[in-house]
Amino acid sequence: MASTYHPFFPAYLLLLLPLVVAQSGAVDIRVGSSIDATGDAKPWLSPSGDFAFGFHQLQNNNDLFLLAIWYNNIPSTTIVWYANGKNPAPGRSKVELTADRGLVLTDPNGQLLWRSDLVAGDVAFARMNDTGNFVVYGSGSERLWESFDNPTDTLLPTQVIGKNGLLSSRYKESNFSKGRFQFRLLEDGNAVLNTINLESNYAYVAYFISGTYDQANSSNSGFQVRLDRNGSFYVLRGNNQRFSLNSDDFVPSTDYYYRVTLNFDGVLTLSSYPMNSTTGARNWSVGGTIPDNICTTNFAELGSGTCGYNNICVLKGDKRPECECPPSYSLSDANDVYGNCQADFMQGCEADGQSSPEDLYDLVELQNTDWPTADYELISPCNVDDCKASCLQDCLCIVAAYNERGCWKKALPLPYGRRDSQVSSISFLKVRKPEFSQKNSPIYLTSYRKKYQSSLIILFSVLLGSSVLANFVFAGVLCMGSSFLYNKKVTSDHSNKNGIQSSIRYFKYSELEEATNGFREELGRGSFGIVYKGVIDTDSQGRIQVAVKKLDRVVQDMDKEFRTEVSVIAQTHHRNLVKLLGYCDEGEYRMLVYEYLSNGTLASFLFGEGKRSWRQRTQIAVGIARGLCYLHEECSPQIIHCDIKPQNILLDDYYEARISDFGLSKLLGTDQSFTNTAIRGTKGYVAPEWFRTVPVTVKVDVYSFGVLLLEIICCRRNVAMDVGEEDRSILTDWACDCFSEGTVDALVENDAEALSDETKLERFVMVALWCIQEDISLRPTMKKVLLMLEGIILVPAPPLP
Numbered sequence: 060m061a062s063t064y065h066p067f068f069p070a071y072l073l074l075l076l077p078l079v080v081a082q083s084g085a086v087d088i089r090v091g092s093s094i095d096a097t098g099d100a101k102p103w104l105s106p107s108g109d110f111a112f113g114f115h116q117l118q119n120n121n122d123l124f125l126l127a128i129w130y131n132n133i134p135s136t137t138i139v140w141y142a143n144g145k146n147p148a149p150g151r152s153k154v155e156l157t158a159d160r161g162l163v164l165t166d167p168n169g170q171l172l173w174r175s176d177l178v179a180g181d182v183a184f185a186r187m188n189d190t191g192n193f194v195v196y197g198s199g200s201e202r203l204w205e206s207f208d209n210p211t212d213t214l215l216p217t218q219v220i221g222k223n224g225l226l227s228s229r230y231k232e233s234n235f236s237k238g239r240f241q242f243r244l245l246e247d248g249n250a251v252l253n254t255i256n257l258e259s260n261y262a263y264v265a266y267f268i269s270g271t272y273d274q275a276n277s278s279n280s281g282f283q284v285r286l287d288r289n290g291s292f293y294v295l296r297g298n299n300q301r302f303s304l305n306s307d308d309f310v311p312s313t314d315y316y317y318r319v320t321l322n323f324d325g326v327l328t329l330s331s332y333p334m335n336s337t338t339g340a341r342n343w344s345v346g347g348t349i350p351d352n353i354c355t356t357n358f359a360e361l362g363s364g365t366c367g368y369n370n371i372c373v374l375k376g377d378k379r380p381e382c383e384c385p386p387s388y389s390l391s392d393a394n395d396v397y398g399n400c401q402a403d404f405m406q407g408c409e410a411d412g413q414s415s416p417e418d419l420y421d422l423v424e425l426q427n428t429d430w431p432t433a434d435y436e437l438i439s440p441c442n443v444d445d446c447k448a449s450c451l452q453d454c455l456c457i458v459a460a461y462n463e464r465g466c467w468k469k470a471l472p473l474p475y476g477r478r479d480s481q482v483s484s485i486s487f488l489k490v491r492k493p494e495f496s497q498k499n500s501p502i503y504l505t506s507y508r509k510k511y512q513s514s515l516i517i518l519f520s521v522l523l524g525s526s527v528l529a530n531f532v533f534a535g536v537l538c539m540g541s542s543f544l545y546n547k548k549v550t551s552d553h554s555n556k557n558g559i560q561s562s563i564r565y566f567k568y569s570e571l572e573e574a575t576n577g578f579r580e581e582l583g584r585g586s587f588g589i590v591y592k593g594v595i596d597t598d599s600q601g602r603i604q605v606a607v608k609k610l611d612r613v614v615q616d617m618d619k620e621f622r623t624e625v626s627v628i629a630q631t632h633h634r635n636l637v638k639l640l641g642y643c644d645e646g647e648y649r650m651l652v653y654e655y656l657s658n659g660t661l662a663s664f665l666f667g668e669g670k671r672s673w674r675q676r677t678q679i680a681v682g683i684a685r686g687l688c689y690l691h692e693e694c695s696p697q698i699i700h701c702d703i704k705p706q707n708i709l710l711d712d713y714y715e716a717r718i719s720d721f722g723l724s725k726l727l728g729t730d731q732s733f734t735n736t737a738i739r740g741t742k743g744y745v746a747p748e749w750f751r752t753v754p755v756t757v758k759v760d761v762y763s764f765g766v767l768l769l770e771i772i773c774c775r776r777n778v779a780m781d782v783g784e785e786d787r788s789i790l791t792d793w794a795c796d797c798f799s800e801g802t803v804d805a806l807v808e809n810d811a812e813a814l815s816d817e818t819k820l821e822r823f824v825m826v827a828l829w830c831i832q833e834d835i836s837l838r839p840t841m842k843k844v845l846l847m848l849e850g851i852i853l854v855p856a857p858p859l860p
């Protein structure tokens with residue numbers, strides 16, 4: 060009898076096999092398992108059911124399927140990985156786990172559509188992991204392939220991007236072909252966002268650079284980009300330090316699903332979704348974006364930005380862009396609102412013929428609008444009327460942008476259009492009068508610039524042919540090329556006089572005299588000398604504005620010291636520090652050339668006229684803390700600023716704080732571990748120990764920061780005699796009183812925005828009070844200050860003096 064049962068036994072066992080539960084509790088997917096692409100196919104689930112692997116039906120075409128991984132427990136479909144974006148699978152295609160090739164996706168005729176690129180070895184089983192990672196294992200449980208190593212546009216918690224790894228955007232929200240944007244970790248350790256030319260894969264210059272390449276010690280450069288389960292998103296450096304990519308107000312939490320996605324519009328977003336239905340709305344919310352404003356981000360010279368040529372980018376409330384064609388222009392492809400726009404009329408030197416331009420055209424005024432890279436002529440000085448007339452009379456001119464610096468004439472095609480309150484230009488767009496209008500062929504193709512560009516594209520395409528391997532190799536070369544270009548920009552050659560290593564340029568006195576027009580326009584006077592405005596030519600950015608600081612108190616025989624200090628400053632790279640571009644030490648002259656920052660000092664921002672929102676102020680405070688934290692903790696030798704005050708904080712185009720005047724203390728001939736004979740710093744901001752004979756430490760900066768933070772909170776100076784009530788004349792004292800009496804609100808009495816943000820207000824005041832403790836040892840480090848400001852660690856109640 061036993062022998063008659065025998066033949067059935069193995070078959071019965073086989074049926075059971077796919078259901079065998081492995082030791083970890085995960086359901087193993089056995090070799091030979093498959094899923095068919097149909098509307099109701101069951102996906103392979105992770106043990107918790109959080110993630111699913113299977114076929115996702117395309118929204119715009121129900122006959123096509125994407126082999127994908129998505130969140131299974133979230134109602135709105137959120138795809139985190141996909142295999143065949145450019146090759147959607149027709150109905151009844153099949154994915155199978157095979158022993159020799161891993162996952163294999165074939166169409167109904169058995170044609171291969173996609174397969175996993177296995178590390179050599181025989182497949183034993185696969186698993187959809189609870190982290191969202193689909194893993195194919197060998198017989199020794201070694202991992203042969205995993206979706207985390209082959210990311211598409213999304214990074215999940217615990218997933219790592221190594222050097223040369225990348226995320227690549229989709230083409231459109233619901234088209235999973237490759238898009239134009241990339242987020243990469245370069246070989247040199249910088250994480251960058253860049254666009255590519257889709258035909259050739261040519262990578263254009265980055266529009267975001269993390270700055271995590273460490274020139275002084277490359278083993279401290281970034282080597283991984285990571286997202287932790289609590290939402291911390293950062294570049295990990297060789298020395299294990301983290302460079303945060305989170306936004307300043309981000310608070311980590313383990314109650315959310317997190318993902319970082321490079322969207323089809325080029326914005327990198329960190330999104331969160333509450334795991335528990337009780338905590339908040341059941342929807343993804345965006346917790347931070349890079350860049351902060353993609354519309355005003357300066358992209359490379361080539362390619363178009365988020366919006367196509369002649370299109371205008373406008374940022375929405377969720378920090379994602381929308382595109383709008385200018386008046387009398389329409390989309391080249393009506394289905395592609397992010398694409399190119401073309402004029403609804405003929406224009407150009409041939410089309411205008413002999414008619415007078417006044418008869419043919421109107422000028423449409425577009426406020427706060429510009430296409431900053433489309434210029435071919437600058438008229439300066441110039442008034443508005445001459446600007447308009449000049450464009451009207453010039454058959455090449457499509458639009459003229461007018462601002463305080465002059466009149467910028469622009470030709471087709473117009474890339475990187477933006478309308479934003481930060482744009483100071485008014486654009487005058489030439490539009491054909493209705494009676495002279497006639498439907499036109501797409502003339503944006505006729506411009507010389509477009510011709511040049513398409514020949515470039517053709518050149519690359521020819522070079523590459525259609526070989527996938529060549530594409531791959533060439534893309535690699537181009538990536539290296541572009542990272543090299545980036546480095547070259549930073550380490551601009553010029554004469555590397557006196558062994559000052561790295562990034563900066565040496566200037567002759569005569570060059571700076573010319574650049575500043577004979578030291579004519581004074582920007583300010585600091586503790587070290589006078590700062591003048593100037594303009595210099597650079598290889599990489601053309602003519603740029605600079606601030607030239609002429610040092611007047613440099614001690615004699617400080618030549619070597621000067622160079623040492625300059626090289627220390629030159630090695631600092633941080634988005635909250637003013638960048639040193641060059642120096643001069645000819646004869647008796649000692650000068651430093653810095654980047655020019657358009658929005659002036661924090662002092663004029665805080666104490667001057669005009670709008671200063673609470674949000675902006677808190678961001679500035681956090682920025683300063685970051686900059687100081689970098690000077691104290693990441694620079695070697697450590698840099699103590701010694702003179703933190705609002706006059707030494709500058710604001711860039713985006714009102715991001717930039718610390719200036721750092722690293723100069725030795726130039727004054729004072730020793731940092733000195734006694735009370737030579738107080739550095741500025742009355743009202745200096746720490747009490749300056750008056751005692753104790754060594755000066757980074758804690759003096761912490762004290763000054765505390766005073767500064769109160770000034771930022773209250774928008775007033777620390778010492779103000781004109782505030783009416785006498786007990787309010789010293790801000791630090793008044794703040795202590797308010798805190799002890801529980802009336803912190805009084806500090807910001809007319810500031811509705813601050814009053815409505817009570818927890819942050821209280822937090823910031825408490826941090827400030829910790830910083831201004833008399834007892835040096837009670838003052839926190841800047842790192843701790845930063846964590847407290849960001850709400851990452853709790854702020855205990857400060858002791859009151």
Ligand SMILES: *[C@@H]1O[C@H](CO)[C@@H](O)[C@H](O)[C@H]1NC(C)=O
Binds near residue numbers: 188
């Ligand atoms: C699978 O998920 C668990 C936790 O959910 C994690 O600890 C483990 O590292 C993951 N394994 C892989 C290969 O991703």
Ligand SMILES: *[C@@H]1O[C@H](CO)[C@@H](O)[C@H](O)[C@H]1NC(C)=O
Binds near residue numbers: 120230235
């Ligand atoms: C996605 O866009 C590409 C490029 O325009 C196009 O070739 C492809 O057909 C589109 N795919 C789908 C599924 O619409």
Ligand SMILES: *[C@@H]1O[C@H](CO)[C@@H](O)[C@H](O)[C@H]1NC(C)=O
Binds near residue numbers: 287288289290
């Ligand atoms: C987030 O989680 C990581 C790893 O689990 C941990 O190292 C880090 O300190 C956490 N970050 C915060 C701010 O709690």
Ligand SMILES: *[C@@H]1O[C@H](CO)[C@@H](O)[C@H](O)[C@H]1NC(C)=O
Binds near residue numbers: 276297
């Ligand atoms: C670079 O930094 C590492 C630690 O972060 C240190 O061990 C090494 O000595 C440094 N190298 C140089 C050349 O300074």
Ligand SMILES: *[C@@H]1O[C@H](CO)[C@@H](O)[C@H](O)[C@H]1NC(C)=O
Binds near residue numbers: 314334335337
């Ligand atoms: C959801 O919230 C409840 C009550 O607040 C808690 O007991 C449970 O552990 C939470 N579940 C998750 C997955 O966080």
Ligand SMILES: *[C@@H]1O[C@H](CO)[C@@H](O)[C@H](O)[C@H]1NC(C)=O
Binds near residue numbers: 135
């Ligand atoms: C979730 O957010 C999306 C986009 O912000 C919105 O279209 C959708 O209606 C929201 N869903 C829910 C359930 O709130």
